[in-house]
Amino acid sequence: MTDGPSYGFDTLQIHAGARPDPATGARQTPIYQSTAFVFRDADHAAALFNLQEVGYIYSRLTNPTVAVLQERIATLEGGVGAVCCSSGHAAQIMALFPLMSPGKNVVASTRLYGGTVTQFSQTIKRFGWSATFVDFDDLDAVKAAINDDTRAVFCEAIANPGGYITDLDAISAISDAAEVPLIVDNTSATPYLCRPIEHGATLVVHSTTKYLTGNGTVTGGCVVDSGKFDWTANDKFPSLSAPEPAYHGLKFAETFGPLAFTFHGIAIGLRDLGMTMNPQAAHYTLMGIETLSLRMERHVENAQKVAAWLETDPRVDYVTYAGLPSSPYYDRVKKICPRGAGGLFTVAIKGGYEACVKLVDNLEIFSHVANLGDTRSLIIHSASTTHRQLSAEQQEAAGAGPNVVRISIGIEDADDLIADLDQALAKATA
Numbered sequence: 001m002t003d004g005p006s007y008g009f010d011t012l013q014i015h016a017g018a019r020p021d022p023a024t025g026a027r028q029t030p031i032y033q034s035t036a037f038v039f040r041d042a043d044h045a046a047a048l049f050n051l052q053e054v055g056y057i058y059s060r061l062t063n064p065t066v067a068v069l070q071e072r073i074a075t076l077e078g079g080v081g082a083v084c085c086s087s088g089h090a091a092q093i094m095a096l097f098p099l100m101s102p103g104k105n106v107v108a109s110t111r112l113y114g115g116t117v118t119q120f121s122q123t124i125k126r127f128g129w130s131a132t133f134v135d136f137d138d139l140d141a142v143k144a145a146i147n148d149d150t151r152a153v154f155c156e157a158i159a160n161p162g163g164y165i166t167d168l169d170a171i172s173a174i175s176d177a178a179e180v181p182l183i184v185d186n187t188s189a190t191p192y193l194c195r196p197i198e199h200g201a202t203l204v205v206h207s208t209t210k211y212l213t214g215n216g217t218v219t220g221g222c223v224v225d226s227g228k229f230d231w232t233a234n235d236k237f238p239s240l241s242a243p244e245p246a247y248h249g250l251k252f253a254e255t256f257g258p259l260a261f262t263f264h265g266i267a268i269g270l271r272d273l274g275m276t277m278n279p280q281a282a283h284y285t286l287m288g289i290e291t292l293s294l295r296m297e298r299h300v301e302n303a304q305k306v307a308a309w310l311e312t313d314p315r316v317d318y319v320t321y322a323g324l325p326s327s328p329y330y331d332r333v334k335k336i337c338p339r340g341a342g343g344l345f346t347v348a349i350k351g352g353y354e355a356c357v358k359l360v361d362n363l364e365i366f367s368h369v370a371n372l373g374d375t376r377s378l379i380i381h382s383a384s385t386t387h388r389q390l391s392a393e394q395q396e397a398a399g400a401g402p403n404v405v406r407i408s409i410g411i412e413d414a415d416d417l418i419a420d421l422d423q424a425l426a427k428a429t430a
């Protein structure tokens, strides 16, 4: 189909990027399980390698199944292009790679997925990059943290795990004024609940492992480009604005215009870093994405019910879910994610660390896993698992203190989830 702007989300999540297979008419997108693609002739091959013609060469760079997913996610996010990768963490590196160089920094929110805090505070140092973490509710602190060496601002729309919503409009006003791209991790919200590009994001990154696939089967990631950033406004982004020696001096921004970042991601990023999504993973994610809106609606409805029940329970200290009027972020939901505050929240249990561990061990329906965004309800005690590598201060800042469990609400019957929590809380706090 042609992706007319008039189509609604439910139509696009099924059709965007996909056409009946030209060779067989297959209605569902085939899994093109092929490493390489035959060139029509030597001239065709040369044109592809020169980036003069777009086509398929080798599946580290491009693959027809993965291409459908890229177009689907780009369309749902309102971007011009997307590059799929092997995981969400790969997508983060792929987003930063064209922007950063040794000595440059990213200004990042303190409220991030635990693995991202580790990636940014430890691993990227090996590339000579650094991250400055600040409270993104303190806009003056965000402004002050940006300096001449800042090449990106990074946050999550709905921050995992603490039920925090970022004021993306306020943050993008700051990054725009500083002429620095804003990267938003939209994993927890998904484009159904939040469209960061409409709030000024330059790039959107995803762990497609989570809600986009939706059933805990594969890992994957994606970088979506808004196509709106002017890479040539100054000399801060030479990978995109200056001649590229690996392509005979081609300038990505000049040659590809709004698609410069996407082409760079494929022609340099995937070619040389190799963090490629495989066609099987793209297939599973395409299957999942077809029902994204239906699942997100149920995730939100269930999360709302379960969080409200927990909040009134005497065994619970507090619940951080932005969908509850008690949340300081309740008013931001309408502005940033009007269809709901997502399916993730944290619960502080009276009885601290011990009670949390017992709760997790006594649940029947909830699975104790390091994952989120599954059809199944999941729970984890962040302080003893995903956020274990962080300092006590970092744990608190991320909303993952020792008395807190993170819950990812699935699409089961809300009453069953409440009954399960009730019986496990009884054992945990006995």
Ligand SMILES: *Cc1c(COP(=O)(O)O)cnc(C)c1O
Residues within 6 Å of the ligand: 087, 088, 089, 090, 113, 115, 116, 156, 160, 185, 187, 188, 206, 207, 208, 209, 210, 219, 220, 221, 372
């Ligand atoms: C899971 C997750 C990631 C990392 O994604 P992987 O696919 O596990 O590499 C990044 N950000 C958020 C918000 C996540 O939930």
